[in-house]
Amino acid sequence: MKVLVFGRGGQLALALRDQGSAAGHDVTCLGRESLSIADGSAVANAVRRSTPDLIVNAAAYTAVDKAESDATEAFAVNRDGTRHIAAAARDGDIPFIHVSTDYVFAGDGDRPWRENDVTGPLGVYGASKLAGEQAMAELGPARNAILRTSWVFSPYGANFVRTMLRLGADRPELRVVADQHGRPTAAHDIADAILLLAPLVANGMAQGLYHFGGAEPTTWHGFAQAVFASAARHGRPVPIVHPITTADYPTPARRPANSVLACDRYLALPGATLPDWRVGLNRAVDTLLAAG
Numbered sequence: 001m002k003v004l005v006f007g008r009g010g011q012l013a014l015a016l017r018d019q020g021s022a023a024g025h026d027v028t029c030l031g032r033e034s035l036s037i038a039d040g041s042a043v044a045n046a047v048r049r050s051t052p053d054l055i056v057n058a059a060a061y062t063a064v065d066k067a068e069s070d071a072t073e074a075f076a077v078n079r080d081g082t083r084h085i086a087a088a089a090r091d092g093d094i095p096f097i098h099v100s101t102d103y104v105f106a107g108d109g110d111r112p113w114r115e116n117d118v119t120g121p122l123g124v125y126g127a128s129k130l131a132g133e134q135a136m137a138e139l140g141p142a143r144n145a146i147l148r149t150s151w152v153f154s155p156y157g158a159n160f161v162r163t164m165l166r167l168g169a170d171r172p173e174l175r176v177v178a179d180q181h182g183r184p185t186a187a188h189d190i191a192d193a194i195l196l197l198a199p200l201v202a203n204g205m206a207q208g209l210y211h212f213g214g215a216e217p218t219t220w221h222g223f224a225q226a227v228f229a230s231a232a233r234h235g236r237p238v239p240i241v242h243p244i245t246t247a248d249y250p251t252p253a254r255r256p257a258n259s260v261l262a263c264d265r266y267l268a269l270p271g272a273t274l275p276d277w278r279v280g281l282n283r284a285v286d287t288l289l290a291a292g
Contacts, residue, residue, distance in 0.1 A: 001198065004050045005029040006037055006085055007058035011154040012099060015187035016058060016194065023195060028052070031059075037081030047088040054198045055089045057082060057098045060129070064103070065252040067124040074128040082132030083139070090142040095202040097194050102150035102182060102213075104130040107256020112217075114262045115148075115209035123253035133209075145201045146209050147193060147266075150259050151223070153280075154187035155287035160220070164227040165288060168239045178221035178243030182259035183213030186280025196271055206269060211261035214277025219243075226278060230285040 003020050007013035008031025020027035028050060035042040037059050047055065061067060061077040082098055089096035103126030104119045121127040133146055153161040167174055193212045200206035218226070221243045228238045246255065266272050 004052035011187040012058040015191040019191035038076040040084040043084040078128035079131035083135035096144040102259040112260040112262035176224040184277040189275040215274040
């Protein structure tokens with residue numbers, strides 16, 4: 001399968017490169033140095049040149065706090081860029097999978113969020129990602145699917161696991177938010193989920209919204225403790241992790257308190273399972289610590 005990925009240096013694009021190539025697919029990743037997805041003509045030309053069997057949008061404006069003061073760019077990438085890729089895929093009748101986020105929800109309540117629940121993003125990042133989903137819907141029927149996911153980590157780029165390892169190497173005690181809940185999700189597991197979805201989207205067996213994440217929800221505090229437990233296998237010191245509240249750690253953008261996604265619709269697909277995020281965590285930590 002010939003896969004065209006929009007995004008090149010981000011966690012998911014690199015994971016798609018790894019997992020897709022390992023599965024024998026021909027994966028091409030296009031980053032910002034090649035084109036801006038906010039440029040519809042450039043996107044359309046790239047799709048025509050590539051003639052892919054599958055298009056994946058792994059490109060996104062993900063600086064959650066910066067987006068609060070940079071809304072124009074966030075919407076240009078997350079809304080307009082998504083619309084441009086979806087239109088090029090529709091025009092070429094090419095299966096398209098777009099990756100979205102738990103931040104489209106307000107995060108209230110205590111039950112997992114289903115695909116048909118009312119959205120209510122708390123900040124610009126979530127609003128811009130939701131606008132991208134809506135832009136796809138406005139284009140009309142096509143062979144596409146949206147995979148919402150959460151708390152992404154990998155050995156690549158900036159993410160919570162890398163931050164915890166860096167801070168834990170220097171500090172004997174840390175304070176981490178314990179009243180936000182979600183599903184940690186390894187980028188390589190998301191890549192595998194996309195590759196599982198691809199043939200189903202192509203033949204019309206899957207379309208619309210799907211939620212995907214690690215099998216067991218936790219808090220950022222619990223996630224941090226798991227990171228340090230994993231690092232301890234390499235002889236790294238384990239700092240004391242103190243639980244704090246969201247109010248104790250103010251940020252420019254509000255975070256959902258409940259980001260747990262209900263993944264039943266994804267699990268109904270043939271061959272679908274939810275990964276143990278601790279397995280992915282151990283792999284990521286092993287890679288990061290081996291690299292020094």
